[in-house]
Each structure stands twice: as structure tokens, then as C-alpha cells.
Amino acid sequence: MASTQIEEQVRALVEGIVTGAGAELDAVTILKQNGALVCRITVEEPLGSEKLSSDALADISRAISKTMDAADPISDAYMLEVSTPGLERELKKADHWMRQIGGLVSVKMRNGNKFVGRVSNADDKGATVDTGAESHTIAYDEIKKARSRVDFGSWE
Structure with a gap:
């Protein structure tokens, strides 16, 4: 299955988790990094809200991990990364x-x-x-x- 199809599947799986936690899903990216498959999910606070706390991000990450384990949308072994965009982010939207x-x-x-x-x-x-x-x-x-x-x- 193509990476964009998997990204769309993952997005559909996790978007409700992220919005339910009071955050917004910014991006889902599947990539190879140093030979390993990485599923990178970027979340952020809604426009005009306070920054996400590290505890909130950890809760979102755990919930996404459980959902991904149950649904198994990526057939190969992968590393899950859930993070915010960071201080210096690319401006795409x-x-x-x-x-x-x-x-x-x-x-x-x-x-x-x-x-x-x-x-x-x-x-x-x-x-x-x-x-x-x-x-x-x-x-x-x-x-x-x-x-x-x-x-x-x-x-x-």
C-alpha cells in the first residue's frame, strides 16, 4: 500500500483522539529514517489556545499508540513519533x-x-x-x- 494511503488511514484513525483531547492534528507522515520506518504525527493547540502541555501530549501519544496497535494500519515494524511542530516549523498552511x-x-x-x-x-x-x-x-x-x-x- 502506498505511503499516502497509509497516512490517510492513520489520519482517520487518530484525528478523533487528537480533537477529543482538545488539540488539532497538523500532519501524518510515514517516512524512512536511518533505515527504520517512522510514523510521525504532529499535533498542536487550536488557534488562539494555550500551548499543549507535555502531559497532554503524553496522554495523546498513549491513546494514539493503543489505537494504532489495535488497528494495525502499518504492516511493517515502525516507530511512532507524536510531537508538536517545534519552535522553527515549516509554514505550509x-x-x-x-x-x-x-x-x-x-x-x-x-x-x-x-x-x-x-x-x-x-x-x-x-x-x-x-x-x-x-x-x-x-x-x-x-x-x-x-x-x-x-x-x-x-x-x-
């Missing part, structure tokens, strides 16, 4: 950008331009990033790659 309003991002555009700035606005179609010198309003489909950045503040 509109809600990723919305969560980043006020935060620092680095952006590589399809036309070759690159810049770092703060997200001042985001909606379903695009975002506005202020670099200090200028403001860039960009459609998501114009972006090659974007990541949130850790903001260490000014050293002045």
Missing part, C-alpha cells in the same frame, strides 16, 4: 501563518527573493511580512519555502 502573526519568519520566494521579517497579517490566501525596511504582501502559492524563526529580540 494558512493556519500556520495565522499562528505566526507577530512572529519572525524567513521566506524564500519562487522568484528567488529571500527575506526575514515579522508576520503582520495572514488569511486564507496570503500573508504580509514586514522586514523593517518594507512590507511584502504575498500569496501562499508564490512561496517556495517559509519557516518560523526563534526570536531572540534585539541585542541593542
Whole structure:
């Protein structure tokens, strides 16, 4: 069975567990890592909510593990990883950008331009990033790659 089919099966199995715990399912990825099969499930707090606690994440992980063991959607041996996106995450969806309003991002555009700035606005179609010198309003489909950045503040 193709990896995307398995990812869809796993998503269907675990989405209710994640939402029932008051979180959102961000991504399900099946990949080979150092020769081992990994099922990576990324969860996060709903937009506007407090960050997930480590206890809440552990509870979600245990519930997902039990469900995966019972349903057995992956025929080969695999390692299950349940985590949050982390401090520096790739920004792929509109809600990723919305969560980043006020935060620092680095952006590589399809036309070759690159810049770092703060997200001042985001909606379903695009975002506005202020670099200090200028403001860039960009459609998501114009972006090659974007990541949130850790903001260490000014050293002045």
C-alpha cells in the first residue's frame, strides 16, 4: 500500500483522539529514517489556545499508540513519533501563518527573493511580512519555502 494511503488511514484513525483531547492534528507522515520506518504525527493547540502541555501530549501519544496497535494500519515494524511542530516549523498552511502573526519568519520566494521579517497579517490566501525596511504582501502559492524563526529580540 502506498505511503499516502497509509497516512490517510492513520489520519482517520487518530484525528478523533487528537480533537477529543482538545488539540488539532497538523500532519501524518510515514517516512524512512536511518533505515527504520517512522510514523510521525504532529499535533498542536487550536488557534488562539494555550500551548499543549507535555502531559497532554503524553496522554495523546498513549491513546494514539493503543489505537494504532489495535488497528494495525502499518504492516511493517515502525516507530511512532507524536510531537508538536517545534519552535522553527515549516509554514505550509494558512493556519500556520495565522499562528505566526507577530512572529519572525524567513521566506524564500519562487522568484528567488529571500527575506526575514515579522508576520503582520495572514488569511486564507496570503500573508504580509514586514522586514523593517518594507512590507511584502504575498500569496501562499508564490512561496517556495517559509519557516518560523526563534526570536531572540534585539541585542541593542
